[in-house]
Amino acid sequence: MADLTPPSLVKMLASATVLSFESRDILFREGDPADCFYSVLSGYVRLYRLNKDGREADIRVCGAGDTFGECLLTTGDSYDYNAQAAENITIARFNLQKVRQLAQQEHDIACAIIHCLSNDLRRTMACIANDRLQTAPQRVAQYLLENCQSAMGSASIRLPFQKSLLAGKLGLAPEALSRAFSSLRHSGVTVRGRMIQIADVNALRQI
Amino acid sequence: MADLTPPSLVKMLASATVLSFESRDILFREGDPADCFYSVLSGYVRLYRLNKDGREADIRVCGAGDTFGECLLTTGDSYDYNAQAAENITIARFNLQKVRQLAQQEHDIACAIIHCLSNDLRRTMACIANDRLQTAPQRVAQYLLENCQSAMGSASIRLPFQKSLLAGKLGLAPEALSRAFSSLRHSGVTVRGRMIQIADVNALRQI
DNA sequence: CGAAGGGTTGAATAGTTTCAACCCCTGTGG
């Protein structure tokens, strides 16, 4: 919404409601009729799907500033995944119907939606490529590299959420994440709770 | 483009060029500067990425009517995957810069882009879920179910492309696809070249 | 002190990839 003109911004905000959820609350389920899309204000939301055995697979983890469900703006009358609060969260909920109309009226809103969808699509395609090309330690290494500021030398990161959520985000079982961290130990990665020390960023790039 | 008004359609077509490529031709590579997006008119295009060992992973297989690269309309100055003709193809190439301007002028063009991006995003998210939830035989069964017209009883499908391309699309090595087909034999799936017979669609759903 | 949640570890297992051999079909050239 940062690029909207003031009047468009007002209209968008008018179609939104701010809500809170507690950790583990379900925002919606796969198949529920969809009339809203969401934007995360604080906390993390987990989007996931179930197979018929009831096993869960995370599709995406959304943090503050991320939007989800906006792909239903044009087609689709029901959500095709579940959304769950991974911790206590606040979110903005936008009425799909209203925003659909706004997008037809206001160029800048339509452009903002295109922008948002494009980013999501690129992120999601990159995720497929990573799933298909990288092993567990490589995924973890990449996550660390993307989330540490320094381009060389040493670095340290504090995970913004539980390790089990990171595991889901990377398409791994929690045990696999744990083992990936231990296998990165000999590349100079030290883990203590949520704090992660990286001795040499370039060494990680070699993984 | 089916939903565009005639004047918008004319403008879009004016920003497009029709091209042909031969099988295995590379349309563009990861990292190439991006000034166009594409729409497939006939044949199939393979979008894929490489890891540093040179191993390839398909991200998407585009057939007639599919669009790719449109996620670069707002951000991004280079392609983030490779595109290769999987057979002799004809495609329409749209100038990103021009379409970007058109989207700002014409509501229906912006809406068509939103529509297109939404569909791509949903498809891509479904792909992640499938990769993370399903085994090889399940992926193949799902592909067959999605591509056979009949809702029950028997059915037959002719694959529109080589099996190796299907393997890539499903995130499998060609050998794994072959084995998946043999494991589906006892569920009533018979394969002869590109022709596939399904004895009982409901039996496939149980996989 | 005890319980609970999150995380780690080990062992067994499942699923897929990799590599190599082979098959089948088609098209080509002697």
Added chain:
DNA sequence: CCACAGGGGTTGAAACTATTCAACCCTTCG
């Protein structure tokens, strides 16, 4: 007319990677 080469596909064996299940550890909190 036959031999052969090449592409696409299949099959087997071995290797690898991740999952599953169970046990256990550690910290926090009542």
